[in-house]
Amino acid sequence: MTRRPPEEQLAELERKEAQLKARIQKKRAEVKSKNRRQDTRKKIIAGAIVLEHAEHDQFFANTLEKLLKKHVTRPEDRKLFDL
Structure with missing residues (x-):
């Protein structure tokens, strides 16, 4: 079994990190x-x-x-309540 170069390992970890960040963002x-x-x-x-x-x-x-009357200020909302 050959070890991959550190550059490939880093690229793989960064890809996994990006995938995990996307999953976290979706779940949030x-x-x-x-x-x-x-x-x-x-x-x-x-x-x-x-x-x-x-x-x-x-x-x-x-x-x-x-x-x-005191708290509803938007005209369309006031109209909704006949204010």
């Missing part, structure tokens, strides 16, 4: 995407609960409206 993107989906799902569920509760509790509805 998967984790980030999964976390974003979970965060969006939480917001949808919490928002649905808040809106339903506002239908049954006028004090809560008024408080929610005040919060929305």
Whole structure:
């Protein structure tokens, strides 16, 4: 069995390093995407609960409206809430 020259060994290690970095980057993107989906799902569920509760509790509805008026600033978002 012949040993490969150090230059070939280095090239092989660098190739493996590049492959590993690509796998790490891909896995990070998967984790980030999964976390974003979970965060969006939480917001949808919490928002649905808040809106339903506002239908049954006028004090809560008024408080929610005040919060929305104060914190929702983009015109298209304000329009969505009839502000």
